[in-house]
Structures are given as C-alpha cells and as structure tokens.
Amino acid sequence: MKLRKIKRVLSIQDISCLGKCSQTIALPVLSALGSEAVMLPTALLSTHTMFKNFTFKDLSDQIEPIINHWKSEGVKFDAVYTGYIGSEAQIEQVKNIFKEFKDKDTLIFIDPVMADNGKLYPAFDMNYVKKNAELCACADIIVPNITEACFMTGVEYKEKYDENYIKLLLDKLNALGAKINLLTGVSLEDGKTGVMGYDNIKGEYYLYQNKRINAVYHGTGDLFSSVCVGEILKGLDWRDAARIAADYTAHTIEVTLESPEKPWYGVNFEETLPELLKL
Numbered sequence: 001m002k003l004r005k006i007k008r009v010l011s012i013q014d015i016s017c018l019g020k021c022s023q024t025i026a027l028p029v030l031s032a033l034g035s036e037a038v039m040l041p042t043a044l045l046s047t048h049t050m051f052k053n054f055t056f057k058d059l060s061d062q063i064e065p066i067i068n069h070w071k072s073e074g075v076k077f078d079a080v081y082t083g084y085i086g087s088e089a090q091i092e093q094v095k096n097i098f099k100e101f102k103d104k105d106t107l108i109f110i111d112p113v114m115a116d117n118g119k120l121y122p123a124f125d126m127n128y129v130k131k132n133a134e135l136c137a138c139a140d141i142i143v144p145n146i147t148e149a150c151f152m153t154g155v156e157y158k159e160k161y162d163e164n165y166i167k168l169l170l171d172k173l174n175a176l177g178a179k180i181n182l183l184t185g186v187s188l189e190d191g192k193t194g195v196m197g198y199d200n201i202k203g204e205y206y207l208y209q210n211k212r213i214n215a216v217y218h219g220t221g222d223l224f225s226s227v228c229v230g231e232i233l234k235g236l237d238w239r240d241a242a243r244i245a246a247d248y249t250a251h252t253i254e255v256t257l258e259s260p261e262k263p264w265y266g267v268n269f270e271e272t273l274p275e276l277l278k279l
C-alpha cells in the first residue's frame with residue numbers, strides 16, 4: 001500500500017468571530033481541500049473591521065510562546081499562508097516564523113491584506129504598507145488586489161485601466177522580490193474580471209478572465225487565497241489553482257445573491273464547498 005501524507009499548512013491571520021473572513025474562511029476551505037490547517041491567530045476581533053464598534057485584542061504576545069512550543073514538538077509545515085496581520089511589529093514576528101519554519105519545499109503564500117477600492121483599511125498607514133512590501137520579498141506567491149499593489153509600489157490607483165497598466169504593476173511588484181506575483185480583481189474586458197500574474201522565474205504572464213458579478217461581498221479575497229493555497233497543496237500549478245479559485249469565488253458570490261444578507265456578513269461558501277471539491 002502506498003502511504004499518503006496530509007499536507008500541513010500554517011494559516012497566520014486574525015480571528016474575526018462574526019463576518020466570514022480570514023481564519024473562519026481559511027480553516028474550513030483548507031480542510032475541505034484535504035490539508036491539515038494549523039492556525040496562528042494574530043488578533044481576536046468581535047467582527048472584522050468593516051462593522052462599526054468592533055472589539056480588537058492584539059495577540060502578539062502569544063506568538064513567541066506558541067512558536068517555541070511547536071519548535072519543541074519538531075513540527076514542520078508544507079506551507080505558511082499569511083493574511084490580515086494586525087501591526088508592523090507583527091510583520092516582524094511573521095518574518096521570524098518564515099525563518100524558523102521554511103525549508104526548501106515550504107510554500108510561502110502571502111496575501112498582503114490591507115486595502116481595497118483605493119483605500120487602506122482602518123488602523124493601517126504607509127509605514128505598515130512599507131513593512132508589508134518588505135515581507136512580500138520572502139514569498140513564493142503574493143496575491144495583492146490592485147489597491148494593495150498600488151500602495152506597495154507607489155503606482156497611482158486607477159479604476160479604469162488597460163493591460164499595460166496591469167503589466168506595469170506586475171513589473172513593480174516583481175521588484176519587491178516574490179517569485180510569483182498574482183494580481184486579483186483584474187478586469188480587462190467589460191463584464192469580466194479575474195487575475196493576471198507573472199512568474200518571475202519563468203518570465204511568463206498569465207491572464208484569466210471570467211464573468212464579473214456585480215456585487216461586492218466581504219471576505220471574497222480570503223476565499224480566493226484559501227482556495228489557491230489548498231489547490232496548490234493538492235499539487236496543482238499556480239495558474240490552475242488561480243483559475244479554479246477565481247471561478248469558485250465568482251460562483252459563490254452568485255449563489256450568495258440568491259439569499260441576500262448584508263454584504264459585510266460575507267459569502268455563503270458553506271453552500272458551494274461541495275462543488276469546489278468536484279472542480
């Protein structure tokens with residue numbers, strides 16, 4: 001009998017108790033795709049920061065003891081996946097975690113969650129952006145949206161753009177140092193949206209456009225990233241993983257529109273997960 005080993009992924013992001021995003025999306029999606037999800041919560045919030053009056057407990061002081069305990073257990077990770085990181089100081093802690101746990105086959109996947117629609121999320125400033133850009137140098141893959149890419153590269157944010165603008169952004173992202181740069185929310189045709197990436201090692205672009213659904217829900221970036229990580233760990237090439245993640249996210253938004261909640265409560269991925277497993 002051939003022995004199989006489950007891939008183990010460390011998910012570093014906050015726990016927002018209500019409002020599906022970050023860990024509450026990453027864990028179920030990674031498990032469904034067949035990886036063991038280990039979580040390192042960066043902060044504990046009552047809701048994500050698009051709600052009013054959210055509570056926020058920084059968990060930085062827990063990171064070192066947790067990591068030390070895992071080291072004493074000799075634990076290894078096939079991937080380290082980072083999302084929303086609460087502060088500049090925590091970005092430094094994350095860099096150390098990469099040093100501690102990265103060996104030659106460990107995938108480092110960074111979603112530099114900090115901004116959307118031309119604006120930074122509350123609590124972040126340009127110093128935080130600069131640190132996040134430095135962190136991206138450690139990655140095998142980064143998946144910023146256009147706003148995050150603009151903040152990290154200093155390129156002007158535009159709502160209307162063409163392929164040359166996206167290629168310029170990808171060029172500037174490449175200079176940050178990650179191996180694969182994958183821009184999300186790229187819309188190059190009317191009624192379409194998707195991703196465009198550049199593989200720094202092979203020198204190749206990849207563009208994928210699918211149907212654009214005119215609705216904005218919170219947590220869809222986290223859904224896209226979690227699916228990408230899970231699919232890559234299943235052995236898929238990053239391009240196939242990105243295509244599946246883009247199609248699945250769009251489909252989940254469409255399904256969510258059939259039972260409308262307030263968009264900041266997130267998408268109903270619970271309904272579509274069984275279909276993801278068949279893709």
Ligand code: PXL
Nearest residue numbers: 014021022048049050084219
């Ligand atoms: O979905 C990204 C995200 C994750 N975690 C927290 C957030 C956000 C975006 O607003 O506020 C706490």
